[in-house]
Amino acid sequence: MPRITCSVNNCHYWSSGNVCDASQILITSDAMSHSQPQNVDAPMAGSISATPVKSSAETCCKTFVAKGSAEKNADGITRK
Ligand code: SF4
Structure with a gap:
């Protein structure tokens, strides 16, 4: 995966x-x-319908989960 930078x-x-x-x-x-x-997150990406938007302000990172959240293991995503 390319290097992803994020300020969140x-x-x-x-x-x-x-x-x-x-x-x-x-x-x-x-x-x-x-x-x-x-x-519902990246492991399901192949079955998710297209979601067009009008600007970057209408997009977000669905993978976000707050530090310490009990939901951090809900989507099958791990830390590299
Ligand atoms: S998963 Fe978290 S750190 Fe990674 S791009 Fe999304 S919000 Fe930023």
Whole structure:
């Protein structure tokens, strides 16, 4: 996976230097992220419908999970 940089430092996958340490991530529309549970994430990407948006402000990282959250293992994603 290419190097992903991210400034969301309260995410479980965030690492110093603003690097994302997740094994994979899912970027999607804000609307899709709000409507789907935590377990819907990158491992399911092949079966997720397209989610067009009008600007970058309408996209988000669906893989985000807060540090210490009990849901950190819900989606099959690990730290690299
Ligand atoms: S999973 Fe998403 S929000 Fe979390 S560090 Fe990686 S890119 Fe940022």
